[in-house]
Amino acid sequence: MRDNLFADYGIPVSAEEERTAAICMNSEGDYRFVIAAKGFVIIVNLETDDVKQVFFPENNDEYPYSSFSSNGLFYTGAANMFMVLDPFKEQFIHYSVIENGEEIVGFSFAEDLAGNIYFTSYPHCHLLKFSPHSKEIKDFGSMDLTEKYPGTVAIDQTGWAYLGIGTENKNIVAYHIEKGLKKGLIEGPQRKKGTGFVYLGEDGSVYGHIGDTSSPERMKFSNGDFETVAIEKLPLSLYAGTAFQRIHRYKEGNYRVEKYTLSEGLIELIHRETTQTKKIQFSYTSDGAKLSTIYLGPDDHIYGTSMHPLQFFQFNSSTNTMTNFGGEVIEKGGGGNIPAYASSGNLLIGVAYAGGKLYEFDTTKKFKKSQNPKLVLQEESIHRPRCAITLKDQEHIVWGGFPGYGMVGGSLGIYHMKTEVNLLLTHEQLVENQSTISLGQLSSGDILGGTSIETPGGAESREREARLYVLDWKTQKVKNSFVPIQGAREIAQIFVDQFNRAHCLTDQSIYFVCDPSTEQILFQTDLSNWGQIVRNSFAYDVTTNKLFCLLSEALLRIEIQEKKCVEPQVIHALPMSASSGLVLKDNQIYYGSGSHLCSIQTSED
Numbered sequence: 001m002r003d004n005l006f007a008d009y010g011i012p013v014s015a016e017e018e019r020t021a022a023i024c025m026n027s028e029g030d031y032r033f034v035i036a037a038k039g040f041v042i043i044v045n046l047e048t049d050d051v052k053q054v055f056f057p058e059n060n061d062e063y064p065y066s067s068f069s070s071n072g073l074f075y076t077g078a079a080n081m082f083m084v085l086d087p088f089k090e091q092f093i094h095y096s097v098i099e100n101g102e103e104i105v106g107f108s109f110a111e112d113l114a115g116n117i118y119f120t121s122y123p124h125c126h127l128l129k130f131s132p133h134s135k136e137i138k139d140f141g142s143m144d145l146t147e148k149y150p151g152t153v154a155i156d157q158t159g160w161a162y163l164g165i166g167t168e169n170k171n172i173v174a175y176h177i178e179k180g181l182k183k184g185l186i187e188g189p190q191r192k193k194g195t196g197f198v199y200l201g202e203d204g205s206v207y208g209h210i211g212d213t214s215s216p217e218r219m220k221f222s223n224g225d226f227e228t229v230a231i232e233k234l235p236l237s238l239y240a241g242t243a244f245q246r247i248h249r250y251k252e253g254n255y256r257v258e259k260y261t262l263s264e265g266l267i268e269l270i271h272r273e274t275t276q277t278k279k280i281q282f283s284y285t286s287d288g289a290k291l292s293t294i295y296l297g298p299d300d301h302i303y304g305t306s307m308h309p310l311q312f313f314q315f316n317s318s319t320n321t322m323t324n325f326g327g328e329v330i331e332k333g334g335g336g337n338i339p340a341y342a343s344s345g346n347l348l349i350g351v352a353y354a355g356g357k358l359y360e361f362d363t364t365k366k367f368k369k370s371q372n373p374k375l376v377l378q379e380e381s382i383h384r385p386r387c388a389i390t391l392k393d394q395e396h397i398v399w400g401g402f403p404g405y406g407m408v409g410g411s412l413g414i415y416h417m418k419t420e421v422n423l424l425l426t427h428e429q430l431v432e433n434q435s436t437i438s439l440g441q442l443s444s445g446d447i448l449g450g451t452s453i454e455t456p457g458g459a460e461s462r463e464r465e466a467r468l469y470v471l472d473w474k475t476q477k478v479k480n481s482f483v484p485i486q487g488a489r490e491i492a493q494i495f496v497d498q499f500n501r502a503h504c505l506t507d508q509s510i511y512f513v514c515d516p517s518t519e520q521i522l523f524q525t526d527l528s529n530w531g532q533i534v535r536n537s538f539a540y541d542v543t544t545n546k547l548f549c550l551l552s553e554a555l556l557r558i559e560i561q562e563k564k565c566v567e568p569q570v571i572h573a574l575p576m577s578a579s580s581g582l583v584l585k586d587n588q589i590y591y592g593s594g595s596h597l598c599s600i601q602t603s604e605d
Contacts, residue, residue: 006575009597011288012313012322013306016040017335018262019064022248024087026072031253032087034074036064037262038308041074042284043087046255046269051282056083057095061287063308068109068117069249073132075117077106082119082130082137100139102126109248110153110161110200112177118161120150125165127153127175143173143182148458149405154198154206160224162206166195167406167458170211174224185219185226186210193406201235244335263309263327288595293535295341296583297348299363302590304580304597305330307337310352312367315597317585322597329367331375332357339535340388342397344417348373351385351399351413358399358415358422377422380404381411384456386437386535391445391473398447400436403427405457410435412449414476423476431469431481433462438504440496446479447471448502448516450491466491468502470516482519485510495538495547497560503547505533511549513565523565530554530570531577534591539584541602548589548602550581555589555600572600 016037025031033044039061043052056062062079069075073093074085082105084094098105102121105128110118117130125147127140143150144165152164159178162185165171169191175182186196194211198221201207206221207229218234219226240250247257255269258277267280289306294315297303302315310333312325327333330352338350338359348361356379365372383404390397397415409427416423427434431451438450448470453463466488469481484491490507497503501522502514509528514521531552539548547558549568556568580592588599 005572005601007599008576008593009315009320009322009599011595012291012304012315012324012597013289013309013311013595014286015263015289015306015309015311016284016286017244017289017309018260019244020067020076020246021257021260022067022069022074023250023252023257024069024072024074025249025252026088030088033253033257033260033267034067034069034085034087035260035262036067036074036076038063039078039287040284041076041085041087042262042282043090044267044280044282046253046267046280049280051280051284052090053284054085054090054092057081057092058097064106065104065122066106066108066246067248068111068119070111070115070117071132075106075109075119075130077104077119079103080105082106082128084130084132094135096130096135096137098128098137098139100126107150108153108163110155112155112159113157118153118155120153120163122150123148125150125163125173127161127163129177140175140177140180143175144171144184146460147171149195151195152198152208154200154208154221156206156222157204158223160221162198162208162221164196164198164208166193166211168193168408168460169406170194170196172196172198172208172210172219174221176224181224183224195405199237199239201237203235205235207234263311290594291580291592291597292337293339293341293580294583294590294592294597295343295348296585297361297363298343298346300585301363302583302585303341303348303361304592305338305350305352306595308335310334310336310338312338315590317588317590317599325367329369330359330373331370340385340399340401342388342390342399344390344394344397347417349388349390349397349415349417351382351388351401353384353401356380356382356385356401356404358413360417376420377415379411379413379422379424381407381424381426382413383407384410386435386452387439389439389441391441398439400439400449402435402437402452402454402456406459407457408455408459408462409433412436412471425471425476430471430478431467434467438491438494440494440502442470442496442516443500445473447473448494448496450494450504452490452492452507454489465489466506468504468514468516480516480519484514484519484521485512485524492533493537495540497547499560499562501565503538503558505537505549507533509533509551511568525567527551527556527568530556534578534582535580536582539582539589541584548582548584550578550589550591552577552579555602557602571602571604574600
């Protein structure tokens, strides 16, 4: 689609990320390898190399988190939909939309001796049961009052269910299915950051630990309690792999899956008896991976990554050509994205989720894994970066974001490019229990930070309102902090104009202008009629002294005047909604619309 004002350049990353997998074997001994992804499954016959893509029911295009194999059937969930797939019929034979207030069902799975399937949900840790015969689902309610992530579940032979829960206050909960008895098995002092873990061993007993993997002892569960056992006596789990590379019933079938990647369309196998290796390459239909923040590099090209999977791309706006460098070029990139950038000289700095990684891209050299970009450091206290700016000295990059799982309040990183030293200021030194997600620099050199009270890593938020703060650059101490907008949970965007005024956006699309030194709100208006904020909503045109603001449904313009603050004016409603942004180049605003890269002119005609 293209007209005089708008252009859609297509999908930079036509790929999806594997989320979970299992091997399903039926009563005849036939087996299939099933990979679940956002909105669909891939069914692979490892003997014949045949591949079939089957989409989730009712156009469900959400992410699955776990899966389970039993009696030849494949169980998974996405959003609040529980699903049962027959991989041999290549169709979903049952699904249920569960209306219990939970956002995600199928967070973990287990099975009892009668063949009933158990699964958990997020964010209130419900335990549910599905009967394959009656198709009935029973909800046993929440298993933990404060935690959100029930990452593992297992059923013992005496009718007890055990749930490994985290992340702020780890727990293992025992629940008797018939009697409804529930008890936590981790004592108060041990309920600290981390996640309890349980699994069903190959011997039919339940084992686990409370997150201390260095301990020589583990837990063996029975009758709602546990005893400690030596680690060398533990039987294997029916799962292999970690995170989204887990495979349930990985030992079944003639082939062992050595590696599989949906983004690359590749499965690597080894025959269990002959040790012969083979590869299966396959393709599938995809709407493409959603785009994260885009950024104009020092070489005048537009850069960005996709989200889940992380693949790095470049767009040349002069020739309208796209180059996808894939995911392998980003060392330890995995399934995250780069949500914030800064630059100095020929270097582009990207800070990435997951793990708070900081990369240096030399835009004058070829991109090659482990060489360019270079992974410089990782900071768990900025596990989910959200903002980065280059200071006026062109030597320091300041970056911030949310901390890791179970943590409250992210740190602020001050990275010195010449020495590659990263100074960390903790949330206690800035605004306690809050995370810095937007940044600007005042003419004095001081740093202006905007915070969020959210805790996406599963911890409980301890604050009610987001704040702005001024960080003295010389002493690296906070001069002042204040709540600019009552009830705002996030100050998500900041632009500091030449008159030292801060133009800001809240999480609810409230635009306001303030004087950080006096804490006075100079102007405020609600822009929510024009949509939601996107990552990186502001772009300033120095030649016209205009600030552009991108919301999900419209592009707005703000004239910067010395004597007064001006009401934002809508330039264009967007033909395709914005989900990420923002690059201003040659009178065009470039932005991401889901998986598409688009642009719209800044002029009104």
